[in-house]
Amino acid sequence: xxxxxxxxxxxxxxxxxxxxxxxxxxxxxxxxxxxxxxxxxxxxxxxxxxxxxxxxxxxxxxxxxxxxxxxxxxxxxxxxxxxxxxxxxxxxxxxxxxxxxxxxxxxxxxxxxxxxxxxxxxxxxxxxxxxxxxxxxxxxxxxxxxxxxxxxxxxxxxxxxxxxxxxxxxxxxxxxxxxxxxxxxxxxxxxxxxxxxxxxx
Numbered sequence: 001x002x003x004x005x006x007x008x009x010x011x012x013x014x015x016x017x018x019x020x021x022x023x024x025x026x027x028x029x030x031x032x033x034x035x036x037x038x039x040x041x042x043x044x045x046x047x048x049x050x051x052x053x054x055x056x057x058x059x060x061x062x063x064x065x066x067x068x069x070x071x072x073x074x075x076x077x078x079x080x081x082x083x084x085x086x087x088x089x090x091x092x093x094x095x096x097x098x099x100x101x102x103x104x105x106x107x108x109x110x111x112x113x114x115x116x117x118x119x120x121x122x123x124x125x126x127x128x129x130x131x132x133x134x135x136x137x138x139x140x141x142x143x144x145x146x147x148x149x150x151x152x153x154x155x156x157x158x159x160x161x162x163x164x165x166x167x168x169x170x171x172x173x174x175x176x177x178x179x180x181x182x183x184x185x186x187x188x189x190x191x192x193x194x195x196x197x198x199x200x201x
Contacts, residue, residue, distance in 0.1 A: 020194065021143070027190045028142035032064045036075040037087065044185050048149070049078050051178040055135065055171035057151035058164075062139070063091065063098055064147035072098055072148060081127045089123060096120035098136050098148045105145060107137040107176055111166030130155050133166045137176050141183035142190065149179050 031039050040062065052060040059079030063072040071090040076082075093099040100118045101108055110116050111133045124131055133153040138145055151171075153164035191197070 020191070023194050024142050024187065024190055025144070027194060028144070028146065028186075029067075031186075031190070032075075032146055033067050036062075036064060039186075039189070040076050041189070044182055045076070045078070047178060047181055047185070048076070051174055052078065052151050055151055055167060055174055056153070056165065057135070057167075057171075058154045060149065060151040061086075062147065062149055064139075065102070065145075066090070069093075072096075072102065075147075081129070084127060085123060089126070091120065091123070097134055098150055101136045101138055101148050102145065105138050107172055108135070109167050109169065109172045110134045110136075132164050135167050135172050135175050137172070137179050139179050139183070141186045149175060149182075151175055 048060060048062070059077060061074045062076040064075050065071070066073050071092050073091075074086045074089055077086050091099060093102055095118065097108060097110060097113070097116055097118045097120075099120075113119055113131045113134050131152050132155045135151040137149050139147040139149050151167070153166065155163060
């Protein structure tokens with residue numbers, strides 16, 4: 001039976017822990033305010049898109065709270081309309097399913113979006129699409145709730161078009177796991193930049 005590997009904290013670094021944590025939180029805030037699209041690199045995008053494909057989502061979005069924490073702003077989307085709303089649309093926290101996720105800090109799986117009392121049709125109307133099913137999970141990194149990850153299935157609205165099958169509880173779990181993985185990747189990159197270790201793989 002292989003021996004367990006234990007990595008102990010270095011006493012020489014213990015005194016710097018508070019400084020590093022504070023700097024990590026400050027860096028996370030800066031990334032959320034601007035530049036996230038560039039910071040969210042190819043590896044992170046690949047992880048997110050693989051989750052969406054596994055869950056049979058048509059597209060997904062990374063939403064981050066704005067500086068005043070009064071609205072969610074889309075910072076990444078893998079769909080064909082991304083350029084029409086990423087970085088510019090603002091979902092106020094007073095309405096919308098993803099806003100309810102922020103308020104409750106609970107994940108949500110909704111396979112009848114049109115019947116959800118929290119639904120806000122503004123973005124669908126702006127993009128000319130119709131969301132039929134949605135997954136949404138809280139997105140924490142650097143010690144705080146900083147946004148929401150969402151995945152959607154869309155319908156064309158054509159009479160002959162079949163309704164999407166909807167999402168399963170398993171798909172919700174996969175999105176939650178993906179949120180945790182992305183948080184670790186983001187924190188690893190932030191720490192690398194803070195400590196000057198970005199070249200260490």
